Amino acid sequence: MHKSGYMPLIEALQKNKKRNTVPFHMPGHKKGQGIHHSFARLMKTAPFALDVTELPGLDDLHNPAGPIKESQMRAARVFGADRTFFLINGSTVGIHAALLSVCRRGEEVLLPRDMHRSVIGACILGGLKPRYLPVQLDPEYLVPYPPATEEITAMLQRYPKIRAIFQVYPSYYGLAGKMLEVAEVAHRCNIPLIVDEAHGAHFVFTDELPQTALQSGADISIQSTHKTLGAFTQASMLHVKSKIVDYSTIARQLGILQSTSPSYLLMASLDAVTGHMEVSGKHLMDNSLRIARYIREQIKEIPGIKCFGESVSGLSSMIAVDPTKIYISLSNLGLSGYQAAEILLKKHRIQVELCDRFCILCMLSIGSSFDDADRLVNALTDIASKAIPVYGKPIMPGPVNIPSPRVILNPEEAWFAPLRQVLLKEAVGEVAGELIAPYPPGIPLLCPGEMITNEIVDLICELKAWDCMFHGFSDPAMLTIKVVDRF
Ligand SMILES: Cc1ncc(COP(=O)(O)O)c(C=O)c1O
Structure with a gap:
């Protein structure tokens, strides 16, 4: 029992502040480093x-x-x-x-x-x-x-x-x-x-x-x-x-x-x-791009670690990759993105924007600094130096992770339809009544109205086993899912 006056969110925020992490996540002001001094x-x-x-x-x-x-x-x-x-x-x-x-x-x-x-x-x-x-x-x-x-x-x-x-x-x-x-x-x-x-x-x-x-x-x-x-x-x-x-x-x-x-x-x-960007935007962006490219160059020198490039040649749909979004794979060291993010946080006090099965995403902005960049590079170098025998076998990419399920009903029809709750494991063949999205990034695995398949249920179970956060389950334990009662 907590005594009255307990403020759980305030406490959590204070605890987070005390951790004093290096921010490679949103918001872009990076704890105020990227805003104009007068504001x-x-x-x-x-x-x-x-x-x-x-x-x-x-x-x-x-x-x-x-x-x-x-x-x-x-x-x-x-x-x-x-x-x-x-x-x-x-x-x-x-x-x-x-x-x-x-x-x-x-x-x-x-x-x-x-x-x-x-x-x-x-x-x-x-x-x-x-x-x-x-x-x-x-x-x-x-x-x-x-x-x-x-x-x-x-x-x-x-x-x-x-x-x-x-x-x-x-x-x-x-x-x-x-x-x-x-x-x-x-x-x-x-x-x-x-x-x-x-x-x-x-x-x-x-x-x-x-x-x-x-x-x-x-x-x-x-x-x-x-x-x-x-x-x-x-x-x-x-x-x-x-x-x-x-x-x-x-x-x-x-x-x-x-x-x-x-x-x-x-x-x-x-x-x-x-106002700040109107006056100093170009200078601030030059700096943040310089830092991003510095990190990318340094990562090239770290054995077992690689990041998604600045462009993908030969692909007709793509023209560029924003260098300030650094999507880093440590899978050749035997680490999933979840494990890498945990080591970065607990051992090096670095907070990444996103982690998934294979990678971490580090996000730079006008609030980033070369000191932050060095903290990240040094931490990654340290992790790489404790290579495969410590961390385990290389992680191989698994199945494709954005399914394209069959659309049976429009999102609105499914959202407002009579729903019933079924065990997730028994939901194959049903039509989703909820929007299920790992968060971040918030891209839905299932939209209301889509047919639930074996592939999706397996993927959700796998992501749950990695402690991935989800938006959209009405069941906090994420063992059941709401499906359309009749369609
Ligand atoms: C691609 C994309 N669009 C839209 C949004 C929603 O933006 P906001 O969080 O500002 O509501 C997000 C949030 O993560 C996003 O990643």
């Missing part, structure tokens, strides 16, 4: 004084006419949009609003199957029918490649009722496809291209990375300013530059999706990041 000072001295509501002179996110309007207009200029909307529920709410703005109930949308789970949320809210592009995985690292333009064209010919193309650019792993071509295809069919650019808010500040989605011709881009730049977690932006999207519809959808008490701390962080 940092203000947050240290007066966070409560800044946490206000729509007081005189402070404007209203839902009807902006003062400083919020001005700040959004400046953000539009800096990020290359005609109009920018501040988001206070992450890119998730932007993805919802974007899809609800361009499709009507029952309409079809073209999606990559390795999309973030928020896209299925939008399909549920809007009654949309997903048409999935097949996913091709890198044979060595098993990360999803961006869809080839020919696949997109073929799908549009096969399903002429598709009302919008939705793409992820760059992906969680930093892979960036040929968005210019995709935008051309979309506009030839007179349909909008919506881009989940959650991981690409920094692209606009350097010529060393591919063009942004909007520069490539996308109609709407949704960016998690908190992931790769310095905004507070949840603070994101939706940018529009389009001849075919009605801007007022986006405002209308955001009006019902966003809180009527938007946090001024989150909005102020968007304002601060935009």
